[in-house]
Amino acid sequence: xATTTGDPRTRVWWGIAGLLVVLYxxxxxxxILSLSFKTTDTITDGNxxxxxxxxxxxxxxxxxxxxxxxxxxxxGIAIISTVLAVVIGTMAAYAIARLDFPGKKVLVGVSLLIAxxxxxxxxxxxxxxxxxxxLFDTWPGLILPYITFALPLAIYTLSAFFREIxxxxxxxxxxxxxxxxxxxxxxxxxxxxxxxxxxxILVFIFCWNDFLFAISLTSxxxxxxxxxxxxxxxxxxxxxxPTGSIAAAAVLLTIPIIxxxxxxxxxxxAGLTSGAVKG
Amino acid sequence: MADIVLDHITKRxxxxxxxxxxxxxxxxxGEFIILVGPSGCGKSTALNMIAGLEDISEGELRIGGERxxxxxxxxxxxxxxxxxxxLYPHMTVxxxxxxxxxxxKVDKAEINRKVEEAATILDLTQHLDRRPANxxxxxxxxxxxxxxxxxxxxxxxMDEPLSNLDAKLRVQMRTMVSKLQQRLQTTTVYVTHxxxxxxxxxxxxxxxxxxxxxxxxxxxxLYDTPANLFVAGFIGxxxxxxxxxxxxxxxxxxxxxDLALTDELRRTLEDADVQREVIVGIRPEHFxxxxxxxEHQRGRGSVFTAQVEVLESMGSDKFAYFSxxxxxAMSDDLADLAADAGxxxxxxxxxxxxxxxxxxTSGVREGERTEVWVDTAKIRVFDPSSGKNLTSGTGAxxxxxxVRA
Numbered sequence: 001x002a003t004t005t006g007d008p009r010t011r012v013w014w015g016i017a018g019l020l021v022v023l024y025x026x027x028x029x030x031x032i033l034s035l036s037f038k039t040t041d042t043i044t045d046g047n048x049x050x051x052x053x054x055x056x057x058x059x060x061x062x063x064x065x066x067x068x069x070x071x072x073x074x075x076g077i078a079i080i081s082t083v084l085a086v087v088i089g090t091m092a093a094y095a096i097a098r099l100d101f102p103g104k105k106v107l108v109g110v111s112l113l114i115a116x117x118x119x120x121x122x123x124x125x126x127x128x129x130x131x132x133x134x135l136f137d138t139w140p141g142l143i144l145p146y147i148t149f150a151l152p153l154a155i156y157t158l159s160a161f162f163r164e165i166x167x168x169x170x171x172x173x174x175x176x177x178x179x180x181x182x183x184x185x186x187x188x189x190x191x192x193x194x195x196x197x198x199x200x201i202l203v204f205i206f207c208w209n210d211f212l213f214a215i216s217l218t219s220x221x222x223x224x225x226x227x228x229x230x231x232x233x234x235x236x237x238x239x240x241x242p243t244g245s246i247a248a249a250a251v252l253l254t255i256p257i258i259x260x261x262x263x264x265x266x267x268x269x270a271g272l273t274s275g276a277v278k279g
Numbered sequence: 280m281a282d283i284v285l286d287h288i289t290k291r292x293x294x295x296x297x298x299x300x301x302x303x304x305x306x307x308x309g310e311f312i313i314l315v316g317p318s319g320c321g322k323s324t325a326l327n328m329i330a331g332l333e334d335i336s337e338g339e340l341r342i343g344g345e346r347x348x349x350x351x352x353x354x355x356x357x358x359x360x361x362x363x364x365x366l367y368p369h370m371t372v373x374x375x376x377x378x379x380x381x382x383x384k385v386d387k388a389e390i391n392r393k394v395e396e397a398a399t400i401l402d403l404t405q406h407l408d409r410r411p412a413n414x415x416x417x418x419x420x421x422x423x424x425x426x427x428x429x430x431x432x433x434x435x436x437m438d439e440p441l442s443n444l445d446a447k448l449r450v451q452m453r454t455m456v457s458k459l460q461q462r463l464q465t466t467t468v469y470v471t472h473x474x475x476x477x478x479x480x481x482x483x484x485x486x487x488x489x490x491x492x493x494x495x496x497x498x499x500x501l502y503d504t505p506a507n508l509f510v511a512g513f514i515g516x517x518x519x520x521x522x523x524x525x526x527x528x529x530x531x532x533x534x535x536x537d538l539a540l541t542d543e544l545r546r547t548l549e550d551a552d553v554q555r556e557v558i559v560g561i562r563p564e565h566f567x568x569x570x571x572x573x574e575h576q577r578g579r580g581s582v583f584t585a586q587v588e589v590l591e592s593m594g595s596d597k598f599a600y601f602s603x604x605x606x607x608a609m610s611d612d613l614a615d616l617a618a619d620a621g622x623x624x625x626x627x628x629x630x631x632x633x634x635x636x637x638x639x640t641s642g643v644r645e646g647e648r649t650e651v652w653v654d655t656a657k658i659r660v661f662d663p664s665s666g667k668n669l670t671s672g673t674g675a676x677x678x679x680x681x682v683r684a
Contacts, residue, residue: 120357171332172365177353186378191371222284272645 002170007190029254035247043243053157057248061233067222070229075256077139078207081146085203086196088276090149091152096155096190097162098170108155115152123216130217137219145213150203162188197264204260208253226253280431282308283329283466288338290324290490291424292528298324300490301338309464311457314483315471316513317619321490323438329468330436331355353382358427362439364419366411366426372398373407376425383430400459417448424459427577434466441476453479474514478502486510488505488615504659508666511560517598517634518616519560521608523663526555531658533559534605534631536583541656544670548660551669558608560659562588563598566635568643569650580655585633590645596636599643601651603631612666631653 033126035043036057038050045051061067095101096108126145135141173183189196203209214225224232230249233242283306290299299321306312315320318554327333329340331352340347347355358379367375373394377653381388398404401421411419420440427435440456441449457480460467471477477484478498486493486501486509494506497683498514511519524531524538529545531538539547569582591598608631643649660669 164633166363166365167365168361168363168365169353172359172361172367172426173378174332174352175330175357175359177430178378179353182382187367191367235574 005180032247032250035243036103036251038244040244058252060246061249061252064233066221066224066232067226067229070224070226071252073139073221073223074226074253077142077146077223078204080139081143081150082200082204082205084143085147085150085154087199089158089199090189090192090196092151093155093158094162094184097159098167111112111152111155114148115156119149123212126213127216136217137223138205139223141217142223142225145217146207146210150206153206154199157199158192158195161192163268165191201261201264205257208257215225280310281466282306282310283434283468284341285325285329286339286341288325288328288340289336290315290321290328290333291336297490299328302492304485304492304495306466306468308349308363309466311460311467311469311480311482313471313477313484314487315474315477315484316487316493317615318472319489320487322472322485322487324490325487326359326436326438326468326470329434330357330359336548357430357434357436358430358432359436359438360423360427360440362442364411364423364440364443366419366422368411371408371410372414372422372425373467375411375422376429377432379426385430393429394425397425400462401425402430403428416444417452420444420452421455426458428459428463428465431463432465434468435460437467437469438469440469442471442473449476456480473655476515478514484514486513486647488612504668504671505560506668506671508558508560508610508661508668509615511637511661511668512613512616513619515562517563517636517658517661518620518634520635521610521613522559522561522603522631523606523608524557524559524632524660526557531557531559534603535633536581538581538653538655541579543656544658544660547670554662557669558610558661558662561653562662563634563636563655565654565657566599567652567654568637568641569652571641572652577652580653582650582652584648584650586648587643587645588632590643592639595637596639597641597643599635599637599641599649599651601633601635603633605631607631608663610661610663610666 031048034048034050037053037055038045039052039054039056042051064268081247096104122145130136130141135144169187169191170183173187178186207229210225211227211231214228215231218224218228226249230246230253233245233249281296285302285304285306288299289297291297302321302325303311314325316322324333328335329342331347331349331350335348342355342357353379367378370378376394376397377390380393385393391629394407395404398407401424403418403421403425405417406414408424411422414422415556420443423440427437437456441452453476460480469476469480481498483495483497484501485495488509494501494510501510501514508521512521522533522535524533526532526548529540531540569577572580585601587599588602589600591600637643637651658670661667662669
């Protein structure tokens with residue numbers, strides 16, 4: 001922004017505004033972080049900075065089998081759902097952006113409808129269906145609804161990216177001897193990579209953070225995800241609140257997402273297509 | 280290398296529009312042929328049909344004697360240069376140029392050798408590891424050329440490859456394209472809307488309008504004996520002057536005054552059984568300052584007097600503009616040309632202007648009345664309703680050229 005560099009007063013205002021937004025977003029996260037390092041006696045003292053530091057909470061959650069297996073479930077289910085949703089979404093979005101086929105508008109409309117549908121209203125039918133077909137409390141039982149609800153998002157984001165890619169690049173690839181599949185793989189997909197990674201991050205976060213489907217469609221550690229495991233934490237005794245463990249687990253849960261975003265952020269380079277056409 | 284035959288090719292869209300109507304052109308092996316015409320004339324459609332990017336509705340396309348209609352672009356062994364260059368932005372110049380070879384499963388060492396070779400020809404050697412985004416328009420254009428020549432295809436197709444360059448670079452690249460084609464001797468089909476490019480580059484030119492081929496011929500043939508008003512007005516810069524004329528005995532009654540017919544012209548017109556109302560076309564260089572015309576030459580033409588409205592001195596020549604009183608030459612062909620040039624929208628565009636190219640030594644001045652000599656032997660006469668050239672038999676030979684009105 002050119003205006004922020006010039007006038008020092010506007011710069012100060014921008015700085016304050018930015019700081020406020022960051023504080024607003026970060027305080028709860030820091031609070032959780034602080035809780036996760038507090039000992040059981042000091043957890044309710046209301047201090048922002050822990051008076052006595054401990055790693056017990058972290059040690060404790062890993063001593064529970066339920067959390068480690070839930071973590072594995074979460075990672076597995078989220079990655080598989082993301083990969084499938086992105087692959088299917090890429091192909092669907094490409095077709096929507098490039099081809100003119102009967103029923104295209106209906107398809108786009110239906111996928112939008114799915115995205116708008118309140119998920120809670122689908123939980124009980126899904127529960128019954130999955131029980132009937134034997135998908136209840138399995139990985140596919142969660143992966144399937146995740147893909148369904150992630151696809152509209154994936155298709156929308158990706159078709160916007162595909163529309164940006166000049167048509168002529170594909171024609172050029174055809175003239176250069178590529179089959180449609182080769183043209184798609186070696187020209188279109190690399191160029192749509194920023195879109196693909198953006199979509200992947202969004203889908204991954206959606207799957208990773210989901211609680212509603214995870215708690216409704218699972219019952220054992222076979223497929224329970226981390227979000228559900230946290231909710232099922234129990235304290236050391238019947239009367240102890242597992243606050244410390246929940247905080248530690250919540251901190252741990254955000255780490256994969258941060259890694260995921262940092263990893264792919266570098267691939268989300270704007271203007272990757274510049275230089276393709278014109279001067 | 281191969282010849283390309285467009286055998287009565289038609290492109291009809293599902294909604295009934297005809298983009299190309301019965302195109303019938305034979306392109307010889309190694310020939311540089313230009314498809315030229317205003318936008319929407321079907322030249323790009325024709326090129327895309329040769330490329331295989333658009334289906335052919337009727338007729339047959341043969342490259343090197345083989346029917347191509349049903350073949351995918353990749354199986355036609357032809358390369359194309361796009362107006363937008365269509366370089367792959369995520370690849371370096373080397374990868375861009377090597378892409379067709381990679382698709383053809385050529386081994387790596389061979390790809391490298393061929394890319395280096397093409398880069399040397401196009402003076403791109405020091406840019407091989409750069410990406411298109413960091414290159415200038417001219418460099419990108421050369422990379423696009425390189426990608427086309429690297430696998431030695433049967434033919435090159437070029438879709439307005441120079442139209443995104445600025446004027447000066449365009450002239451340089453034009454020469455480069457011409458040299459490249461001479462060196463490689465590969466059949467080339469080149470689409471442009473710029474008549475100067477068409478005239479300077481092509482062995483032969485195909486002039487198109489509204490999906491129909493107007494005339495096929497060498498640049499000089501098109502210039503000297505245009506088949507109709509459209510070709511006459513499209514080829515040549517500044518454009519040919521058109522005047523309405525009445526044929527009376529041995530003279531044309533025109534807004535410029537009476538122009539005497541030469542014997543040759545009179546004979547041709549008698550043979551053609553012409554009506555009295557015609558359109559005469561005179562190229563700017565067939566005028567001269569009467570003061571500079573020697574006596575014995577004067578008899579060959581007519582002289583009229585008019586006021587110089589604008590004078591542009593180009594150094595080598597002087598362009599003098601006169602306004603013409605009275606009615607204008609009217610024809611569908613001319614209306615199309617005006618629409619293409621955008622002159623239909625220019626204020627004052629309906630009062631006729633006559634463009635003349637006079638010698639640099641001429642002493643004419645703006646605002647003065649001047650005597651101007653017309654070389655009547657060079658006059659072309661057109662039928663106002665059909666636009667056909669009634670004098671196409673005169674002047675240069677038309678043998679061997681396909682002419683369709």
